[in-house]
Amino acid sequence: MxxxxxxxxxxxxxxxxxxxxxxVVFMSLLGEFIHRHIEPTNLVMLYLLAVVVSASIWGRGPxxxxxxxxxxxxxxxxxxxxxxxxxxxxxxxxxxxxxxxxGIVISELTAKMRERTIEASRRETQIELLKTKEKLQTxxxxxxxxxxxxxxxxxxxxxxxxxxxxKHLDKEMQTExxxxxxxxxxxxxxxxxxxxxxxxxxxGTLKVSYRPCEMRDVIGVxxxxxxxxxxxxxxxxxIARDLPDVTMDFVFITxxxxxxxxxxxxxxxxxxxxxxxxxxxxxxxxxxxxxxGFGISRKDLPKVFDKFYRGxxxxxxxxxxxGLPICKSIVEAHKGRIWLExxxxxxxxxxxxxxxxQD
Amino acid sequence: MKEEPTEGxxxxxxDDEKSIRKFLRVSLSAHGYHVSEARTAQxxxxxxxxxxxxxxxxxxxxxxxxxxxxxxxxxxxxxxxIIVLTVxxxxxxxxxxxxxxxxxxLTKPFGMGELLARMRAVxxxxxxxxxxxxxxxxxxxxxxxxRIVQIEGKRVHLTPTEYDILRIxxxxxxxxxxxxxxxxEVWNKSDDSEEIDHLLRVTMxxxxxxxxxxxxxxxxxxxxxxxxYRFRTPSD
Numbered sequence: 190m191x192x193x194x195x196x197x198x199x200x201x202x203x204x205x206x207x208x209x210x211x212x213v214v215f216m217s218l219l220g221e222f223i224h225r226h227i228e229p230t231n232l233v234m235l236y237l238l239a240v241v242v243s244a245s246i247w248g249r250g251p252x253x254x255x256x257x258x259x260x261x262x263x264x265x266x267x268x269x270x271x272x273x274x275x276x277x278x279x280x281x282x283x284x285x286x287x288x289x290x291x292g293i294v295i296s297e298l299t300a301k302m303r304e305r306t307i308e309a310s311r312r313e314t315q316i317e318l319l320k321t322k323e324k325l326q327t328x329x330x331x332x333x334x335x336x337x338x339x340x341x342x343x344x345x346x347x348x349x350x351x352x353x354x355x356k357h358l359d360k361e362m363q364t365e366x367x368x369x370x371x372x373x374x375x376x377x378x379x380x381x382x383x384x385x386x387x388x389x390x391x392x393g394t395l396k397v398s399y400r401p402c403e404m405r406d407v408i409g410v411x412x413x414x415x416x417x418x419x420x421x422x423x424x425x426x427x428i429a430r431d432l433p434d435v436t437m438d439f440v441f442i443t444x445x446x447x448x449x450x451x452x453x454x455x456x457x458x459x460x461x462x463x464x465x466x467x468x469x470x471x472x473x474x475x476x477x478x479x480x481x482g483f484g485i486s487r488k489d490l491p492k493v494f495d496k497f498y499r500g501x502x503x504x505x506x507x508x509x510x511x512g513l514p515i516c517k518s519i520v521e522a523h524k525g526r527i528w529l530e531x532x533x534x535x536x537x538x539x540x541x542x543x544x545x546x547q548d
Numbered sequence: 549m550k551e552e553p554t555e556g557x558x559x560x561x562x563d564d565e566k567s568i569r570k571f572l573r574v575s576l577s578a579h580g581y582h583v584s585e586a587r588t589a590q591x592x593x594x595x596x597x598x599x600x601x602x603x604x605x606x607x608x609x610x611x612x613x614x615x616x617x618x619x620x621x622x623x624x625x626x627x628x629x630i631i632v633l634t635v636x637x638x639x640x641x642x643x644x645x646x647x648x649x650x651x652x653x654l655t656k657p658f659g660m661g662e663l664l665a666r667m668r669a670v671x672x673x674x675x676x677x678x679x680x681x682x683x684x685x686x687x688x689x690x691x692x693x694x695r696i697v698q699i700e701g702k703r704v705h706l707t708p709t710e711y712d713i714l715r716i717x718x719x720x721x722x723x724x725x726x727x728x729x730x731x732x733e734v735w736n737k738s739d740d741s742e743e744i745d746h747l748l749r750v751t752m753x754x755x756x757x758x759x760x761x762x763x764x765x766x767x768x769x770x771x772x773x774x775x776x777y778r779f780r781t782p783s784d
Contacts, residue, residue, distance in 0.1 A: 339635065346663075
């Protein structure tokens with residue numbers, strides 16, 4: 190079938206037929222200028238050009254449409270007697286048929302070519318998708334072999350020490366070892382959580398459930414989660430007193446803050462300070478996490494929110510390259526924004542902006 | 549297992565992971581070790597200079613320098629045992645750490661019992677087996693001056709190459725020797741082409757057939773898969 194209904198409607202929607210009509214009008218005007226100098230049959234070439242152009246740009250339907258109105262326009266405007274639909278010479282019937290058939294053939298061929306191109310690019314997208322999937326799998330495997338193993342080393346070591354050498358350890362030492370094992374299992378859980386969240390984001394099943402939350406609570410829970418890492422760190426907390434309750438998903442925003450504070454700890458020297466603040470800015474809430482760490486190079490800065498991206502020189506530090514992309518997805522699911530300012534050697538400031546809802 | 553006194557021995561733990569340093573500090577202190585810590589390669593050189601450790605536990609995945617290079621650098625400065633700790637599964641880094649002077653390696657995660665045993669073993673090896681003496685263990689004896697190997701009082705005839713391999717394994721006192729180290733010592737070859745590697749395996753198999761009571765389950769010459777061989781010391 191030459192015309193497909195859905196294709197026709199689709200093309201109609203995109204006004205492609207009007208464009209084809211415009212092209213034929215243009216060719217006719219051009220013909221009007223030059224028809225005195227050339228044979229009328231040669232004017233057919235102008236219309237064939239219109240068919241080719243419309244077939245290659247707009248596709249099958251508009252091309253067929255172009256060839257039909259080209260025949261009509263040619264007959265009316267140029268085939269003698271001009272400005273009538275009748276013809277003197279029977280050979281013009283041949284010219285019309287020629288124009289029409291060539292038009293149809295060109296349309297068909299071009300349409301096939303277009304389909305093939307579309308198919309090829311679809312395949313390419315599919316390959317890209319597979320590559321991304323493979324990259325996710327590799328990242329998960331890398332995390333398992335490195336990131337997941339590191340906490341396990343401490344857990345295995347601490348527990349084996351208690352099991353085998355109990356008699357050497359006093360109560361305080363035992364408690365310290367158990368605490369190490371516990372802290373590290375919490376860390377393991379966090380890494381698993383991040384991987385799970387990423388797969389949820391990837392599959393579009395991340396569901397945000399809103400409820401009014403007190404910022405003091407959200408920040409408090411995040412800091413508590415990171416307590417073992419923050420024990421010897423100088424953390425300054427500044428939460429504005431007049432902050433209203435903010436409607437958000439408590440669990441997810443806590444995850445964002447944990448990821449951001451964890452980054453601040455990881456990428457700054459132990460003696461430097463970390464600042465966490467929550468302030469109102471017009472109709473939104475700004476949560477700012479600032480460190481005095483190594484900062485991010487100009488080259489890396491635009492890519493930090495890309496999945497799996499690890500900054501130069503951070504490959505040996507623990508991390509999956511998933512933290513910031515997860516934060517971004519969560520914040521955007523809240524209709525908020527997240528951005529990052531950094532000066533190499535001076536430190537990094539991350540701001541999370543969440544809308545203050547009036548409900 | 550017989551516990552040897554470790555009271556007062558100083559150990560330097562080099563690892564960028566706080567939790568790993570912490571459990572090692574607590575567990576090793578409980579066994580009488582004095583523990584000093586370093587987070588980076590740079591720090592390890594500084595702490596080494598100030599704490600004069602008797603043994604070093606070195607993580608290969610340090611943030612500021614390749615652990616293999618650190619092992620080499622430390623080996624240049626000190627003669628004390630270095631045990632490499634690694635999460636890396638790949639044999640290459642272990643082998644190059646051993647080639648660069650590490651005395652032993654332990655793949656993370658590991659139990660404290662295993663670590664303590666390895667530490668005692670490398671410390672013991674610091675007292676070298678002297679060439680010229682007669683080495684004896686169980687029913688096994690090697691007279692280094694006369695180049696005579698005896699098992700249960702019966703002489704075993706070894707080819708010169710077989711004897712050389714046995715000698716360097718015994719003299720290294722239970723330390724792992726990598727394929728490369730054995731090839732270098734015995735054949736004076738530094739490249740480990742497939743051909744020469746095959747030669748080593750065949751010679752090793754012949755040697756085991758002659759000295760092992762059950763060559764399929766070696767009791768004296770143990771294989772460290774993908775890395776090399778070590779001679780089993782009586783207390784292992």
